[in-house]
Amino acid sequence: MWLEIDDRGPVRWLTINRPDRRNAIPGNGWVDLRDAFDGFGLSEQRVLVVTGAGGAFCSGADLDPADAEEMAKVSGRHQRMRLVGAAALALHRLHKPTIAAVDGVAAGAGMNLALGCDLVIASNRARFSEIFVRRGLTVDFGGSWLLPRIVGPQRAKELSLSGRIVEADEALAIGLVLEVVDTESLEARVTEIAASVAAGAPVAQRFTKLGLDRSGALSFEEALAAEGQSQAICFGTSDVSEGIAAFLEKRPPEFTGH
Secondary structure (H helix, E strand, O other): OOEEEEEEOOEEEEEEOOHHHOOOEOOOHHHHHHHHHHHHHHOOOOEEEEEEOOOOOEOOEOOOHHHHHHHOOHHHHHHHHHHHHHHHHHHHOOOOOEEEEEOOEEEOHHHHHHHOOOEEEEEOOOEEEOHHHHHOOOOOOOHHHHHHHHHOHHHHHHHHHHOOOEEHHHHHHOOOOOEEEOHHHHHHHHHHHHHHHHOOOHHHHHHHHHHHHHHHHOOHHHHHHHHHHHHHHHHOOHHHHHHHHHHHOOOOOOOOOO
């Protein structure tokens, strides 16, 4: 299987394992990717880490000549893009935290796969590119929505219209990634961050993530109303009582999501 799942306590690691193709997504792989995201959403794990094997994150879609007959038809191309969109939407709709651990190339849909995660941690040899325009294509896997919200509209246009490569240091400077670490430290650092996030209260994290994701579409008044509704639900969970008790007893809380 080209997608490997490794549950490490409350953290699920999803590894794209096609190093001979720089972890490009095969033509029929978008359904597998969507199902992997949906499976995590239904699992007991609290955090998802997405990464790649063999020194690359993901080089985007695998433009395999074997798919030429299907892609020669408008209906085939449209169906392929529906599957790409479904995978991107499944990632976006996850109510649990997600982290991209990026080592090496993250290009095209691979770049937007990383940006679709809540946090992006990169190695110092990570490279990002919205390479679509250099292949005669337009941005997909949600990049047209994600990129301007992360780096601003003008920078998003520059990156997308040029398709140029962004090295790790620049990616950090313009906000594409949260941290850059040595390649040898990437897994350990992501493990540390994932453990910290996994220790949070699941219901509170769900509403926090939803509120932040929707913030650009809401007025301030609408955001306050949404916060009030979400907080009322959180106050009804046992995790609030646990959080208060842990604070008073000077110990780490043990949240259950109930």
